[in-house]
């Protein structure tokens with residue numbers, strides 16, 4: 001069978017295309033390397049989900065090689081040796097199943113970083129070929145279709161909106177959010193309600209949030225979290241036009257005469273198959289999308305598919321920044337407050353964008369999200385294991401008791417731009433192959449010093465806020481090491497085929513029927529987590545594909 | 554949520570070069586059952602010593618650590634060399650007991666066990682071993698009881714920990730390969 005569309009991957013970048021195209025009557029095939037799990041199969045099982053990473057591949061079978069600078073030299077370490085996992089969720093719905101759903105739009109200036117801000121030496125910053133106004137309708141679409149809850153509050157960096165407010169009100173909030181608001185008022189900054197890709201109440205077959213207290217890193221058992229699977233693929237499947245083939249690892253895209261002719265994949269029985277379609281959409285998450293193109297080299301594209309410009313894999317970006325914490329000691333509060341402080345379930349839902357642009361230097365700043373320490377118990381208890389050296393017995397117990405029973409840890413995460421640079425890119429490892437016999441991605445993760453400086457400024461602001469709130473033991477760490485779950489770039493879009501892989505519509509410059517709809521297209525990432533933008537852009541790509549298909553009919 | 558480099562293996566690094574496969578090691582047909590049993594015994598007694606029952610809270614025995622470690626040793630999601638290391642470490646600990654006290658770890662007095670563990674944890678292999686045993690003790694303390702430990706939710710109750718819901722309650726629910 002020849003499908004109209006074949007999509008590689010089934011996460012945030014894939015969902016909108018599958019949803020729109022199948023609703024419009026086109027035959028869609030999704031090839032997803034991982035298994036297919038539905039909400040009844042998700043449990044708050046720290047061991048299985050987080051400590052044994054059951055929803056990502058075993059690192060001895062499929063891994064990445066990470067290149068870091070050590071003493072001035074690049075040194076490569078396979079993740080099977082370091083344990084630093086770059087997989088994020090490899091099942092139907094991809095990592096969107098496991099996200100926390102902190103959703104922020106980019107701001108208009110994020111589309112024009114090069115024109116708006118002073119040049120950063122050693123950076124490869126370019127303006128986007130589209131403006132905010134082109135993406136805005138799609139941001140709005142994500143709010144209603146994927147389901148984003150929140151409340152618009154005026155503030156200096158609020159992006160223009162086509163609708164007055166979010167379609168869903170904010171989810172329930174923890175008492176600490178009101179303490180946060182008071183402190184912000186005192187400091188004269190705007191406390192913002194963080195928009196969340198979480199439904200506060202039931203809509204159709206998706207139940208409202210059940211406030212289990214564990215969200216990020218876990219699959220959602222109510223359907224409230226706006227994963228691609230719950231929010232988009234279920235609807236796509238209902239049209240009868242969408243087929244999802246799980247456990248189908250695409251190892252190569254084949255091409256002929258400037259078109260992709262087939263996706264070659266290994267099916268659940270380890271048999272090699274070919275999937276044929278008129279249009280191919282790549283959405284395997286940034287690193288894997290670049291890897292697949294590089295692994296698809298052929299005579300016409302000796303350096304990798306769509307890579308005669310040498311740009312595939314280049315300018316990979318992450319979210320720069322880091323995190324910090326402060327402790328709220330129960331002894332500092334009255335009985336009622338302690339009870340409220342201990343409650344698990346309601347969200348903090350607060351962020352600050354006061355310094356999205358730094359007032360003194362007029363440089364790009366970023367976003368600070370506030371939340372509680374992740375409740376995963378084993379990882380919390382493990383923090384008690386060292387006191388200069390390993391401790392055990394009663395010493396260990398006393399430390400664990402202190403951590404669990406004396407205080408609650410409040411945290412913040414800083415998101416700033418990861419400056420694209422020549423030292424951050426995907427290539428193929430020369431020797432290590434995965435269990436399918438394909439070369440694994442080698443990822444060089446060089447961060448730009450500028451981002452660390454900006455991150456430190458924001459962390460200091462966040463620390464001040466924690467101090468104002470009465471937290472103790474405040475600390476933070478801004479790190480050059482990237483968060484492996486927030487990846488983008490590698491196939492950036494642009495008008496010039498010599499310096500970009502995709503055109504404005506996210507179609508490969510060099511192949512007339514190949515689109516990339518995950519975060520790979522982003523030349524810069526904004527100072528926020530990316531997923532709202534990935535969803536929005538994928539809806540935009542879906543419209544571009546629909547226009548092409550309609551013309552042909 | 555940021556997911557930065559924070560893994561147990563990054564903390565201690567270092568994989569171990571051990572040639573024999575764990576399956577072989579564990580298979581009673583192919584290796585001496587006594588040897589296998591001895592290493593497991595030493596491993597368990599190291600765990601009892603590292604996390605004994607006390608006024609402060611439950612100990613490894615209360616948690617049913619033996620059931621948990623037996624699950625760990627067979628869990629294919631844990632890399633084989635990592636699982637193997639637990640037994641290899643136990644055999645090195647036993648060797649050290651003979652070197653230092655001229656008898657098996659199992660026959661040492663409580664304070665001898667304690668000083669031996671302190672002594673070996675100053676060496677890299679010993680630190681790696683003790684770290685791993687403690688790691689699995691804490692897992693046993695706080696995992697869903699369906700894994701065989703945290704009997705009657707003793708660990709959660711001790712720390713007034715809310716584990717979230719739904720929790721898995723059958724073996725099938727924690728077999729993600731199905």
Ligand SMILES: Cc1cc2nc3c(=O)[nH]c(=O)nc-3n(C[C@H](O)[C@H](O)[C@H](O)COP(=O)(O)OP(=O)(O)OC[C@H]3O[C@@H](n4cnc5c(N)ncnc54)[C@H](O)[C@@H]3O)c2cc1C
Pocket residue numbers: 008009010011012013014031032033034088089090091092093094095096097098099100101102103104216217248249250251283284285286288292485486487518519529530531532534554556
């Ligand atoms: C714990 C966690 C918390 C997060 N929190 C947030 C947050 O709060 N806010 C936010 O904005 N973002 C968050 N994210 C990030 C968010 O999940 C991702 O940005 C988003 O899912 C990326 O979409 P994607 O389509 O690029 O990749 P994915 O959603 O990961 O989908 C890619 C899919 O492609 C499949 N695939 C890969 N290679 C192949 C192949 N060769 N053949 C077939 N299939 C293949 C993968 O298995 C996967 O299912 C979080 C992520 C994690 C893991």
Ligand code: SF4
Pocket residue numbers: 198199208209210211212213214215216218219220221222223224225
């Ligand atoms: S029910 Fe709510 S808290 Fe639980 S995973 Fe789903 S969205 Fe997150």
